[in-house]
Amino acid sequence: MAALFRSVWASMRSVFDQCLAFVYQGIERLVPTSDTACFISFPDVDDNALALFSELLKDQRYGRDNLIWLVENTRVASDRLLARCGTDALRRSQVIRKNTVRGLWLFLRAQRVYFTHGHYRFVRGSRSKEKLINLWHGMPLKAIGYLDGKSTNHLQATDKTIASSEFFRPIMAEAFGVELKDVAISGLPRCDDLVSVTPAALRYRQELVPDGQRLLVWLPTYAISDVNEIRNDSSLSREACLAQFSASMERLAVVATANRCQVVVKLHPADFLNGEHLASPSAVRVLTSQAFQKTQLGLYELLAVSDGLITDLSSACFDYMATGKPILIDTSFSAQYRRGLVFDPVLLTQAVKSASTWDESGDFFRAVKSGERERSVDTTRFCQHSDARSAARVLSFAPLLLRGAYESSREVKGATSRHTA
Numbered sequence: 001m002a003a004l005f006r007s008v009w010a011s012m013r014s015v016f017d018q019c020l021a022f023v024y025q026g027i028e029r030l031v032p033t034s035d036t037a038c039f040i041s042f043p044d045v046d047d048n049a050l051a052l053f054s055e056l057l058k059d060q061r062y063g064r065d066n067l068i069w070l071v072e073n074t075r076v077a078s079d080r081l082l083a084r085c086g087t088d089a090l091r092r093s094q095v096i097r098k099n100t101v102r103g104l105w106l107f108l109r110a111q112r113v114y115f116t117h118g119h120y121r122f123v124r125g126s127r128s129k130e131k132l133i134n135l136w137h138g139m140p141l142k143a144i145g146y147l148d149g150k151s152t153n154h155l156q157a158t159d160k161t162i163a164s165s166e167f168f169r170p171i172m173a174e175a176f177g178v179e180l181k182d183v184a185i186s187g188l189p190r191c192d193d194l195v196s197v198t199p200a201a202l203r204y205r206q207e208l209v210p211d212g213q214r215l216l217v218w219l220p221t222y223a224i225s226d227v228n229e230i231r232n233d234s235s236l237s238r239e240a241c242l243a244q245f246s247a248s249m250e251r252l253a254v255v256a257t258a259n260r261c262q263v264v265v266k267l268h269p270a271d272f273l274n275g276e277h278l279a280s281p282s283a284v285r286v287l288t289s290q291a292f293q294k295t296q297l298g299l300y301e302l303l304a305v306s307d308g309l310i311t312d313l314s315s316a317c318f319d320y321m322a323t324g325k326p327i328l329i330d331t332s333f334s335a336q337y338r339r340g341l342v343f344d345p346v347l348l349t350q351a352v353k354s355a356s357t358w359d360e361s362g363d364f365f366r367a368v369k370s371g372e373r374e375r376s377v378d379t380t381r382f383c384q385h386s387d388a389r390s391a392a393r394v395l396s397f398a399p400l401l402l403r404g405a406y407e408s409s410r411e412v413k414g415a416t417s418r419h420t421a
Helices: 002-030 047-057 074-085 087-091 101-109 170-175 190-195 199-208 238-258 289-294 299-304 318-324 362-370 390-397 401-421
Strands: 037-042 065-073 094-097 113-115 132-134 160-163 181-183 215-217 259-267 284-287 308-311 327-330 353-355
Touching: 002 101, 002 238, 037 047, 047 065, 047 087, 047 113, 047 190, 047 390, 065 074, 074 087, 074 094, 094 101, 160 170, 160 390, 170 181, 181 390, 190 199, 190 299, 190 318, 190 390, 199 299, 215 362, 238 259, 238 284, 259 299, 284 289, 289 299, 299 318, 308 318, 308 362, 353 362
Parallel strands: 037 065, 037 113, 065 094, 113 132, 132 160, 160 181, 215 259, 215 308, 259 284, 308 327, 327 353
Antiparallel strands: none
């Protein structure tokens, strides 16, 4: 009976979404576009959307009537915006709840929507085919979008997206159903934070790491999630995953202490482990998503002051390659992971160090202690850019144009189309 109810509910919801999509498309044809940009991320005010917003904030032409954050919690989002970008960001932007009539109206009229996660499920694309700019939160090793078997009804509509290298360009195009020309090789805007150290991040490191020790960040991939998109990609039970994670931390603490390193384990916002009671053994600090948000740091601010990265199938490893700092891939995780991969992870282990147990990680810790920096053909295959220009490249690819420039751009396009015809 329960299965029948879920099936009927899914069918009703699909029909309802199709009706909403039809109505939305009709209204969109009638409503004029404004010279505004909407930003959407999960968590609110984070990741690539925040990095791109920060780049636009440098241009004094854009103000409160142009820059709009659509968020779940306006108070939390405003506090985060203040902490990350200062009072000028609050003065020059609007923070609006996404799931309100006003939020939907602003989204409808926006010239650009820069997003890292879903906007509205009934939006199937834009009339301009240039509005919905998908700043996907990391280059995929794990299957995403259409590559993960999703249908159009369950996939966030995308007009344009970005990639960190030519290697990922066709993957991103296929994952979101766009043409190659609509994928920019720009690098991810958040990576701009990797090449500069903020005072807040430096203070955090100084409080956490004694003199003479190194700071490592471990970003484990979530296998079971309780928020956002509910998934179970592990062959293990929740209890087994928790036990394995705790045992791994205990052993990591021993190895880290022996190598005079402090480790910050930052959990993914969707990881079910965020809701579990987790002990932090000596030399290892576990930060849940909520605990990390209280630091008011961006993840890439933290990575900028780290000396090495530990991960498994996380897309952060591709970004971190731009720093040239040591990376260790935990290869044991893939044995229990059931989600499809878009390429053989062996290619990744050719570019960075790897180990199936902490006892095999000696080369990584030696590289960390020596302060090793290395960029190779193997790493640039996945991450072409190592500068602080990714956000600028995205805005060159999909700019927010003010009204005069916007109208001029449309006239030029129209003239070009008539000439071509």
